[in-house]
Amino acid sequence: MPLAPLSILPRSVMGLAKEVAKALLRRPVVGVSAAARTPDGRWLLVRRGDTGTWGLPGGTLEWGETLRSCVVRELEEEGGVTQTTVGRLIGVYSRPDRDVRFHAVTVLVTAEIAEPTRQPINPLEIREVRLFTDDELPREIAHNMSDLLDAARRGDGEAILE
Template identity: 40%
Template structure:
């Protein structure tokens, strides 16, 4: 029984004590505006994104999350901006965010009404810094500074 207990403890530890991987997108419209979503849980603006599903590639997760949260289509990935893994970057859990910048198009149409209350395009000088969720302010500033980050 001791070996079985040890095995179960190890498996539970592996499942619940590891960071969750997510894909986050900086959606850039043809106008150059950046699209943000207003989160229902805290009323702050943020980048669209979410957890990568089992068997799903990061690029697929980015496309899916963008579409679910904004209704927009991912046309072309511009670049990998960074990988953000600080343990306190998301107050809900330890998550790793893989951030990409992408050209997008389409019309705003929120599919995920449980998480998102509004979608809006911002000119770079009108981004609501100081009212962004998680570490999205840092992420957007890194993108604007043309940095590639592993943090």
């Protein structure tokens, strides 16, 4: 027997369903970004496919994943980095207007990395990977994250990420 069309469900049930969907779909997303440097002090940035701008490597936390393993995975997927030592927590940022796609809560950590040895896994998402000296860094960082990179460059943060 086929299910009844949604149009015949009582208005109160539809209203409740809309509220539940809104609550489930409109939650902040937790992600991590890495202020990653090589031992000689160069910063790893990735050129994003969606905006064409340079940004910090990072992404959203997956179910069952620790922040530390997320940093390592994202640096490998986006930056082609296979050797990472996760450093300290710089800060947790939650400005809702930072990313137009969703409200992200971004955990920014430092990482010491070896030079990239692979291409990004998804070339549509990440178009290019490059190491920058302090003098070469772009003025603007994707998703309004210049303040995050500035905090890492100042050496903010002290806690060890676990």
